[in-house]
Amino acid sequence: MPIQQLCTIVEAKRLNEYAYAFTLEVGDMVRRHGLRAGQFLHIQCGHSRLLRRPLSVSLCGADAPQDTASIVFEVRGEGTAWLYRRKAGDTLDVLGPLGNGFRVDREDRLLLVGGGIGVPPLLGQAGFTRGRSTAVLGFRSADRAMLVDRFQEFCQAVFLCSDDGTLGRHGFVDAQLRDVLEKDKNFTAVLACGPKPMLKNVAKVAAEYGVPCQVSLEERMACGVGACLGCAVQMADGTMKHVCKDGPVFDAQEVDWNV
Ligand SMILES: Cc1cc2nc3c(=O)[nH]c(=O)nc-3n(C[C@H](O)[C@H](O)[C@H](O)COP(=O)(O)OP(=O)(O)OC[C@H]3O[C@@H](n4cnc5c(N)ncnc54)[C@H](O)[C@@H]3O)c2cc1C
Ligand code: FES
Missing domain, CATH: 3.40.50.80 (Nucleotide-binding domain of ferredoxin-NADP reductase (FNR) module)
Structure with missing residues (x-):
């Protein structure tokens, strides 16, 4: 069941000229709600309710006291342009976990x-x-x-x-x-x-x-x-x-x- 919450950006990094990586504190989304890489978060980008944007989870961790999830994005339009201007310490309105993600076992090759x-x-x-x-x-x-x-x-x-x-x-x-x-x-x-x-x-x-x-x-x-x-x-x-x-x-x- 997805939940909506405010998540703090704990790290904001530029990966190249076009791509940005954010690590978010996502509360207990990993431990309690089973968030996995390959699922996505629906992130409100800007102040309009219409501007929620889907971004995939790249890595996530069951870290205490807050779980973390990383997203990586390129700027395409209004929403992602707003997002890349956020900094560590800012909060984002996040809905997740969403989607099914890949089916994998640890033993898989x-x-x-x-x-x-x-x-x-x-x-x-x-x-x-x-x-x-x-x-x-x-x-x-x-x-x-x-x-x-x-x-x-x-x-x-x-x-x-x-x-x-x-x-x-x-x-x-x-x-x-x-x-x-x-x-x-x-x-x-x-x-x-x-x-x-x-x-x-x-x-x-x-x-x-x-x-x-x-x-x-x-x-x-x-x-x-x-x-x-x-x-x-x-x-x-x-x-x-x-x-x-x-x-x-x-x-x-x-x-x-x-x-
Ligand atoms: C399940 C899912 C996971 C995604 N994960 C990532 C991710 O990890 N990193 C990332 O950078 N992007 C990801 N995307 C795409 C991302 O959601 C769009 O780039 C973003 O919504 C664009 O919003 P915007 O307001 O910046 O641009 P808009 O102004 O909405 O659009 C700008 C341009 O991008 C095109 N566009 C918008 N959304 C999509 C889309 N979903 N697919 C293809 N083209 C689109 C538009 O047609 C337009 O040409 C994902 C999309 C989905 C559906
Ligand atoms: S985005 Fe509304 S049904 Fe999938």
């Missing part, structure tokens, strides 16, 4: 595939399966890279790609994913987060190699709790599901990738 601002929500899965998982991280260019050192700390191997060749392999993450799976198919699951065309390609490659794939979808949201139909997506069986309530994580084969 995961292949984590992130693109751009889709990279941070996978960090918690890397930490949870510490030393067992592999990450394929893609960025538009080297100056947009983020959290690479944290993935290197948590993962068995980290492969980097960039669209313009300024970091790691020149090209998209699905080509790197194919190379990893060609050598080693012994992964419990592929978990992917990023733009929809990337997710579609990742889902296709995972299916080719017979590895189950979970994808975290993004849709524009309003209420965030399944009440407004604003975030409905088409499923392969012809039904519609809500990204906010039924997702944001879905089995890749559930999704209709052709709409």
